Amino acid sequence: MTTTAVQFTNVSRHYGTVKAVDDVSITIADGEFFSMLGPSGSGKTTCLRLIAGFEQPTSGSILIHGKEAAGLPPYERDVNTVFQDYALFPHMNILDNVAYGLMVKGVGKKERYKEAEAALGMVALGDFGGRTPGQMSGGQRQRVALARALVNRPRVLLLDEPLGALDLKLREQMQTELKTLQRKLGITFIYVTHDQGEALSMSDRVAVFNKGKIEQVDSPRNLYTKPATPFVADFVGTSNVIEGELAQVITGAAQAFSVRPEHIHFAQPASADHLGTQGTLIDVHYHGATSRFEIKAATGQLLAVTISNRDAEDPTLPRPGDAVALSWARQAMVPLSAGTR
Amino acid sequence: MTMAATLPVTAPVVTARKGGPLRAVSSFLYRRSTLYLLLLLTPPLLWFGVVYLGSLLALLSQSFYTFDDFTMGVTPDFTLANYKALFTDAANYDIVLRTLGMAACVSIASAILAFPIAYYMARYATGWRKGFFYVAVMLPMWASYIVKVYSWTVILAKGGIVYWMIGKLGLTHALEAVLALPVVGGNSLSTSNLGRFLVFTYIWLPFMILPIQASIERIPANLLQASADLGARPQQTFRTVILPLAIPGVVAGSIFTFSLTLGDFIIPQLVGPSGLFIGTMVYTMQGSIGNIPMAAAFTVVPVVIIGVYLAIAKRLGAFDAL
Numbered sequence: 001m002t003t004t005a006v007q008f009t010n011v012s013r014h015y016g017t018v019k020a021v022d023d024v025s026i027t028i029a030d031g032e033f034f035s036m037l038g039p040s041g042s043g044k045t046t047c048l049r050l051i052a053g054f055e056q057p058t059s060g061s062i063l064i065h066g067k068e069a070a071g072l073p074p075y076e077r078d079v080n081t082v083f084q085d086y087a088l089f090p091h092m093n094i095l096d097n098v099a100y101g102l103m104v105k106g107v108g109k110k111e112r113y114k115e116a117e118a119a120l121g122m123v124a125l126g127d128f129g130g131r132t133p134g135q136m137s138g139g140q141r142q143r144v145a146l147a148r149a150l151v152n153r154p155r156v157l158l159l160d161e162p163l164g165a166l167d168l169k170l171r172e173q174m175q176t177e178l179k180t181l182q183r184k185l186g187i188t189f190i191y192v193t194h195d196q197g198e199a200l201s202m203s204d205r206v207a208v209f210n211k212g213k214i215e216q217v218d219s220p221r222n223l224y225t226k227p228a229t230p231f232v233a234d235f236v237g238t239s240n241v242i243e244g245e246l247a248q249v250i251t252g253a254a255q256a257f258s259v260r261p262e263h264i265h266f267a268q269p270a271s272a273d274h275l276g277t278q279g280t281l282i283d284v285h286y287h288g289a290t291s292r293f294e295i296k297a298a299t300g301q302l303l304a305v306t307i308s309n310r311d312a313e314d315p316t317l318p319r320p321g322d323a324v325a326l327s328w329a330r331q332a333m334v335p336l337s338a339g340t341r
Numbered sequence: 342m343t344m345a346a347t348l349p350v351t352a353p354v355v356t357a358r359k360g361g362p363l364r365a366v367s368s369f370l371y372r373r374s375t376l377y378l379l380l381l382l383t384p385p386l387l388w389f390g391v392v393y394l395g396s397l398l399a400l401l402s403q404s405f406y407t408f409d410d411f412t413m414g415v416t417p418d419f420t421l422a423n424y425k426a427l428f429t430d431a432a433n434y435d436i437v438l439r440t441l442g443m444a445a446c447v448s449i450a451s452a453i454l455a456f457p458i459a460y461y462m463a464r465y466a467t468g469w470r471k472g473f474f475y476v477a478v479m480l481p482m483w484a485s486y487i488v489k490v491y492s493w494t495v496i497l498a499k500g501g502i503v504y505w506m507i508g509k510l511g512l513t514h515a516l517e518a519v520l521a522l523p524v525v526g527g528n529s530l531s532t533s534n535l536g537r538f539l540v541f542t543y544i545w546l547p548f549m550i551l552p553i554q555a556s557i558e559r560i561p562a563n564l565l566q567a568s569a570d571l572g573a574r575p576q577q578t579f580r581t582v583i584l585p586l587a588i589p590g591v592v593a594g595s596i597f598t599f600s601l602t603l604g605d606f607i608i609p610q611l612v613g614p615s616g617l618f619i620g621t622m623v624y625t626m627q628g629s630i631g632n633i634p635m636a637a638a639f640t641v642v643p644v645v646i647i648g649v650y651l652a653i654a655k656r657l658g659a660f661d662a663l
Contacts, residue, residue: 054566074569087567091585101571104581152571 003030004066005156005188006051011060013046020046022212023060028190030065030155033182035191035199038209039235047209048158048192052081065155079156080149084164086141088133094120094144095129101152119151120144122181139170146181156188163198175202196236200224208232230336233258238304240264241336246299250277256336261292261306263332266318268325276327279303281318295324397644404637413631423638433622437642440619443534444602447541448549448595454542455549455594456587462550463557478547486544490611493540497531497612504530527614537613541602548597556590557583592659596647603643619643 006028013021021043028034036044049055050062053074062069069077080101088097095116096103102112120126123143133141142162149157159178163171179202182189193199199206200220207217208231216228227233230241243256251257269276279295282302286309293305305326307317318324360368370377407418427433462474481489496502507516520526520533527533560583568578606620617625619639626636654660 052566052570054570074566075572075574079570081567081570083563083567085563087561087563089564089567089582100568100573100581104568104571104573104577148571 004028004063005030005032006065006190007061007063008047008050009061009063011047011050011057011062013043013050013055014058019212021050021057024212024214026207026214026217028188030188031186033179033189033191033202033204035193035203035206036209037193037196037199037206037236039194042209043212044192044194044207044209045160048081048160048190051077051156051190052079052158053077078154079158080152080154081158081160082142082145082149082162084161086133086145088141088144088148090133092132093129094125094131094133094136097133097144098129098148098151100148105152115151116147119147122150123147123177138165139174142166142174146178150181150185154187156190159189159191161193162191163195164193171198178202200236206236208235210235226334227258228337230256230258230338233334233336240303242301242303243336246277246297246301249299250275256338257333258336259328259332259334261304262290264303264305264326264328266305266324267327269327273330274327275330275333276325277303278323278325281320281322281324283320293318295326400637400640403634404641406634406637408632408634415631415633420634423634426635427638427642433639436617436619436622436639439616440603441646443538443541443618444599446538447545447602448598450538450542451546451549451598452553452591452595455546455553456591459550459553459587459590460557460583462554478550481543482547487607489544490540490608493536493543494531494611497529497536497539499529499531501531531612532614534613537608540608540612541605544608545598545601548601549591549594552593552597553587553590556587556593560586588659592651592654596651599650600643600647603646 004027006026008024008026011021011024012019024043024047036047038044046055050057051064051069053069053072053076057070060070064077064079088094089100092100095113098119099107099112099116102115107115117126117129120129123146125140125143125147128136128140128144133144136144142165145162162178163174166174175198178189178191191199191202200223203220205217205219206223208215208223210231216223216232218226218228223232223236227236227239230243233239233241237260239258239260241256241258242250244254247256248254267276277297279297281293282296283294285292285294288309290306290308293307295303295305297303303326370380403415404423405419405421407416407420407422408414409416427437458474458478462471462478466474498504504513504516507513516530519535520528520530525533525535527536530536530539564582564586565578568582569575573581604620606618606624609616609618609621619642623636623639626632626639
């Protein structure tokens with residue numbers, strides 16, 4: 001049986017007339033790697049701060065392991081946070097930083113240093129205890145922040161865009177390490193990010209935020225293959241969201257749907273299982289492994305088609321200015337509801 | 342109709358500007374950045390080196406000159422007599438200790454008073470409240486120093502407002518008991534060390550508030566959140582995060598209060614018991630007697646004390662957070 005780690009019931013956080021978080025309900029299971037994904041200002045970080053206790057909800061209930069958390073200060077919650085800019089104490093060395101949580105709980109010096117050494121070992125910084133935060137690189141500080149949170153053995157770990165300041169290679173490496181660590185420790189990770197690739201690659205489930213509301217909560221695969229709303233279709237990966245007049249022309253109904261650029265081919269629809277439209281190729285962008293073709297449909301809407309570059313030398317591929325026929329399989333289409341555009 | 346068709350055809354907007362002599366100079370300096378820096382820095386560095394530090398060194402060297410008691414004249418003959426007198430003459434020794442004790446008390450009291458005010462200003466006050474506090478802290482600094490000290494002699498005198506208020510509160514006996522204490526007390530508040538201490542603390546308080554306020558304001562808010570997140574109660578956060586990070590501000594403020602008290606020669610004359618301070622001693626030596634070498638030797642004392650104080654503060658890690 002899975003137990004619930006964090007439960008939001010109709011939680012809102014308003015700043016005057018701004019609804020940073022607007023009537024959000026989510027249930028996060030114990031031991032889950034749960035991501036909150038969305039553009040900046042979508043309410044994901046506010047949700048995290050509500051769990052940490054840095055913010056209090058305007059209305060609604062927040063249960064952390066079954067205990068009502070609304071009104072509790074951060075120091076009375078069994079959660080720890082890894083901050084975006086690490087928030088290491090500049091006047092303490094690394095070992096004291098990591099041992100801080102144990103120190104304020106009254107754990108003896110010998111015991112807490114032993115625990116802190118172990119936590120630093122876990123993030124491969126065993127020999128760095130004597131340094132100060134100023135002497136560490138961004139990636140190292142990030143690991144220290146992680147060790148400092150984990151040494152307290154929280155049941156829920158909150159991560160606020162922890163990899164945001166790192167370069168791409170390091171970020172990918174840390175993603176793998178975080179995922180491995182989470183599996184090993186079995187504690188709940190709640191991970192805030194605006195990077196959809198990061199959310200998809202690490203999470204068990206992802207909540208997509210937009211304008212203070214949740215658009216969809218689902219597994220990464222379902223988010224990508226079955227986006228529920230135009231916003232999710234567009235924000236998670238890239239998608240051709242087709243609605244209105246163009247949808248009417250193609251399917252005979254005004255129901256909006258999305259098609260991933262990699263599912264569209266340059267061809268006439270071959271059978272009744274395929275649909276398609278015509279347009280003019282405007283531009284081709286080279287992306288290394290793939291090329292992205294931009295097509296203007298007859299209605300004026302822009303559509304994208306992605307072709308793997310194994311085939312890019314194909315002389316039959318269209319050139320900018322060419323009239324092209326587009327085709328995709330019926331099962332590649334995902335019907336969309338309105339959402340909160 | 343497009344915009345281009347409506348625009349009259351003119352010469353290109355961007356043309357190579359004619360190079361005047363000033364332009365040639367600025368291009369030349371742009372290429373020779375070291376020379377440019379040298380030209381900019383030489384005047385202020387000259388001022389700093391010659392006028393600012395040079396005059397201090399000149400003063401220091403005068404403390405080794407010889408003063409002739411008989412002719413009351415100064416000759417540039419090297420002697421250690423002034424320093425010898427400073428440390429062996431019991432009266433001089435008393436002056437240094439008296440001044441030092443007062444400076445220490447004033448600094449500690451200022452720090453205790455200033456910290457909560459500075460904390461409020463840095464962390465809680467916003468908008469007009471912040472502006473109000475800035476002005477309120479600095480307003481007394483805009484008023485004349487002499488006027489303020491003279492008013493304090495009236496405020497603290499027998500029959501003054503302080504005596505009147507204490508009388509209304511029925512605490513006259515308590516005040517008399519305090520004034521009967523050996524070092525602190527005196528005939529009245531205005532002639533006691535307590536009164537002098539009050540005036541010093543009043544006058545130098547802004548110099549303590551502002552550096553502490555600046556140091557607290559520099560503490561990132563997320564450090565306090567991280568501390569609470571890791572389980573620290575507010576008073577633990579205060580003791581382990583805020584206080585250590587605010588210490589450089591307290592040290593900076595105490596350098597002001599300390600050195601200003603060490604050098605002051607007006608308050609010791611107007612408020613409190615007789616007995617010279619370093620400042621009044623320098624004033625007397627230089628002004629009344631003309632013994633500039635001895636005055637210079639006395640001036641070196643605060644410089645050395647502050648130097649020692651800073652060395653100790655650094656040793657204790659007061660500047661580690663900088």
